[in-house]
Amino acid sequence: MTDRETTGGALDGTAPRTALVFPGQGAQKAGMGQTWRDTASWGLVAEVSEYSGIDVEELLLKTDDETLRRTDLAQIAVFTTEVLAHREAEAAGLLGDVVACAGHSLGEYTALHAAGALPLADTARLVAARGRAMRACAERSPGTMAAVVRLGPETVEALVTQVQEDGGQVWIANVNAPGAIVLSGTAEAVDRLAELALENEGKVIRLAVGGAFHSPLMASAADDVREALAAVHFAAEHLPVVANVDARPYASGEHWRELELNQLTSPVRWEESVRTLADDLGCTRFVELGPGRQLTGMIRRIAKGALTVPVESAAALAKLAAPEAPEAPEAPENPETSGTPEPR
Template sequence: MTDIGTTGTAAGDEPPRTALVFPGQGAQKAGMGQAWRDTASWPLVAEISEHTGTDVEELLLKADDETLRRTDLAQIAVFTTEVLAHREAEAAGLLGEVVACAGHSLGEYTALYAAGAVPLAETARLVAARGRAMRACAERSPGTMAAVVRLGPEVVRTLVARVQEDGGQVWIANVNAPGAIVVSGTAEAVDRLAGLAVESEGKVIRLAVGGAFHSPLMAAAADELREALAAVRFAAAHTPVVANTDARPYASGEHWRDLELSQLTSPVRWEECVRTLAGELGCVRFVELGPGRQLTGMIRRIVDGALTVPVESAAALAKLTAPEPR
């Protein structure tokens, strides 16, 4: 379980099969753009601002944590930093032999961009539309999310079913890694599940999110996003992207409208996505592009011996690509 720079090979060896992975909403923090402010890719911020109708530079450099908790703004901010990280890592020659991409929730949109499935302008507009739809839906159908740790998926499914049998609206929203599951639903139902989890020797951590994401309570958001997705030109062929909803790799654009609509109301099967990348697609090196190292930690828990390359800042990238001392 190693953080590794460049390509991780000795001279003459085959380059390792690499997956690019992108984190989702929740990775944002105040001042997150400072890490990329002095890079050659920074003008992309103005470009994304134009496409989204949002002052992204203001978001990345001056917005406080409270502002960045707003769903639509958080998604644009995280997406932009991921695009910057991808462009800079590509220019530095860090990416290597990329055989597949994947992203966690929002990060799936950056994965589609990096895979060549959607141009930057259309991806940015789609991210903005998604954020607006999710925020509006959450205001109409309030909800919350919570992480359930120290319990396996079968136990959590049983507890969810118990709450549902009593009329509670709660569902599994993310299966992130062994013992790391997130539930989503109304505040009352999540509280009831939290009590049951503690009785089963689990632990529940409430998440500071703006709604019950990846649950049926987001159905109205899917309806609103449908029109925006219909206007997008997906590439006929692209680098495979492993989808959140079914953990299957897709290399053609024909599937993504339905997959992204389903993603809003279905669980993110991240653990299975990583197993598909490592198993079926043979990826041994995982480059995480964006703020924080959340996915790196999950991947290490899922794949024994995974080579992980977190790229969260220009400084980290410079360190990863610096020539080795002789």
């Protein structure tokens, strides 16, 4: 194992260029706040509850998995655990030389907060408003999502076009990693594409989600989110955040209202975003902050040789922050399952 593989830095010993990344809805699970309950940052939970109007402590400690699938509750719960992980990792000195941030769908809001683009109060209000708007829109325009595996992007695009030409409503919603594409659409259109995928030796895995997120079926959510975005103040300058909609880095608050509105109905270009972080911004170390390790699995398939540091719990953080604790690459993940739980 080389020095770069164990430290994430260059062979000359310079500090690795670090990207902070934050997962999206789908990473939630019952009791996920318990690991952070005894940390110094736990008081942030009460703050987020006040700003959002939701009892977040109840969500993080007592709410069951089925209830946490509700879009508005899942989003504020995941966001809060990401803020806790970020604050604790920062206090422990684990973040290092951070040069950029990115988040998968919902996680983009936490990335904006971590980058200094938004204060906590405004970010929590936005996340709460976004969750409510997306839930209401999904009830008006029912849909679903599904992961496609074992098929290349060109084949998936061709199958989507075929279903659309037959009148079906289905779109590519996430391009997460090589071989990991997520679709959004009506249940009937997704079922039809699943049939076509089997004929092409592919496989479609339906996801337990509440709507066809990141597709035109989310268009009616834009009005409510637009109003919430108009009420917050973005910093004129902040650490670069790579946007989901075009995989470009932005370091000015003037762009984010439009970007977040577009994100509702546009695909998440996560694979391309990671390449921007690694190739264009020179990041060799990726710190994932929040529940689960889904982004870590994706990143290891995209940025070969990059160091991934998942901070999913206080125990994991303590282990990483211990004196002389090595940061080493993890084993590769199953390409059929890695990347599928992060639809929004």
